[in-house]
Amino acid sequence: xxxxxxxxxxxxxxxxxxxxxxxxxxxxxxxxxxxxxxxxxxxxxxxxxxxxxxxxxxxxxxxxxxxxxxxxxxxxxxxxxxxxxxxxxxxxxxxxxxxxxxxxx
Amino acid sequence: xxxxxxxxxxxxxxxxxxxxxxxxxxxxxxxxxxxxxxxxxxxxxxxxxxxxxxxxxxxxxxxxxxxxxxxxxxxxxxxxxxxxxxxxxxxxxxxxxxxxxxxxxxxxxxxxxxxxxxxxxxxxxxxxxxxxxxxxxxxxxxxxxxxxxxxxxxxxxxxxxxxxxxxxxxxxxxxxxxxxxxxx
Numbered sequence: 001x002x003x004x005x006x007x008x009x010x011x012x013x014x015x016x017x018x019x020x021x022x023x024x025x026x027x028x029x030x031x032x033x034x035x036x037x038x039x040x041x042x043x044x045x046x047x048x049x050x051x052x053x054x055x056x057x058x059x060x061x062x063x064x065x066x067x068x069x070x071x072x073x074x075x076x077x078x079x080x081x082x083x084x085x086x087x088x089x090x091x092x093x094x095x096x097x098x099x100x101x102x103x104x105x
Numbered sequence: 106x107x108x109x110x111x112x113x114x115x116x117x118x119x120x121x122x123x124x125x126x127x128x129x130x131x132x133x134x135x136x137x138x139x140x141x142x143x144x145x146x147x148x149x150x151x152x153x154x155x156x157x158x159x160x161x162x163x164x165x166x167x168x169x170x171x172x173x174x175x176x177x178x179x180x181x182x183x184x185x186x187x188x189x190x191x192x193x194x195x196x197x198x199x200x201x202x203x204x205x206x207x208x209x210x211x212x213x214x215x216x217x218x219x220x221x222x223x224x225x226x227x228x229x230x231x232x233x234x235x236x237x238x239x240x241x242x243x244x245x246x247x248x249x250x251x252x253x254x255x256x257x258x259x260x261x262x263x264x265x266x267x268x269x270x271x272x273x274x275x276x277x278x279x280x281x282x283x284x285x286x287x288x289x
Contacts, residue, residue: 022256057207059249
């Protein structure tokens with residue numbers, strides 16, 4: 001299993017949608033970490049576990065951009081079945097991520 | 106000890122009630138029958154037992170409702186207070202860091218989710234809490250989706266819309282509070 005723990009692997013304070021909005025954006029997360037880890041998981045045919053806990057909070061724009069791009073690139077169903085999302089602090093983030101992955105862009 | 110005493114008092118009251126009810130049923134033209142009618146006595150005991158059962162059941166139901174109301178009300182208050190804090194800060198700030206907004210919203214979600222679970226798991230109407238969740242989620246999407254510069258949102262530019270959305274949520278809280286009062 002491939003793992004991403006956002007708190008230690010990316011940031012303590014996720015930013016907004018894209019590079020124009022500032023650092024640690026959803027686009028930055030997708031391009032520097034999420035995409036490469038997802039490719040690795042596909043290559044090894046294993047699950048990608050993403051741990052959301054521990055950070056300050058997730059702006060919807062961050063989740064929408066990063067997971068929306070992932071769903072758009074690899075197909076919503078393929079992405080959704082390969083992910084294991086850990087969000088013990090706020091379960092609602094999982095619901096939001098599912099929505100953004102399945103949203104057509 | 107207290108429970109034993111309560112049972113003793115209940116038994117004494119019950120026997121007193123049975124005797125009173127029996128004597129009243131035997132009271133005819135200022136004459137008291139000296140013999141005991143087993144039938145009348147049984148009716149008295151049965152009548153009082155049924156009355157006692159109804160009273161105890163109603164009391165228990167009322168207590169259950171009140172306990173649930175007190176528990177939910179305290180959680181609901183904390184949730185609303187958190188949202189009021191956020192909307193007050195948004196009301197006065199010219200600019201705000203995105204991190205601060207998402208941190209506050211995370212705190213709100215942390216309180217909201219268990220409250221929603223309590224409502225759904227119980228027999229009470231969960232529409233109000235679901236409406237609040239939807240409104241806050243929409244607000245989150247709106248405010249964190251606003252254009253930012255170095256992760257700072259210029260609140261003044263979007264003030265009218267932000268205030269209107271905050272007011273909508275506060276109205277939703279207020280109407281939910283009214284429906285919550287039906288529980289008590």
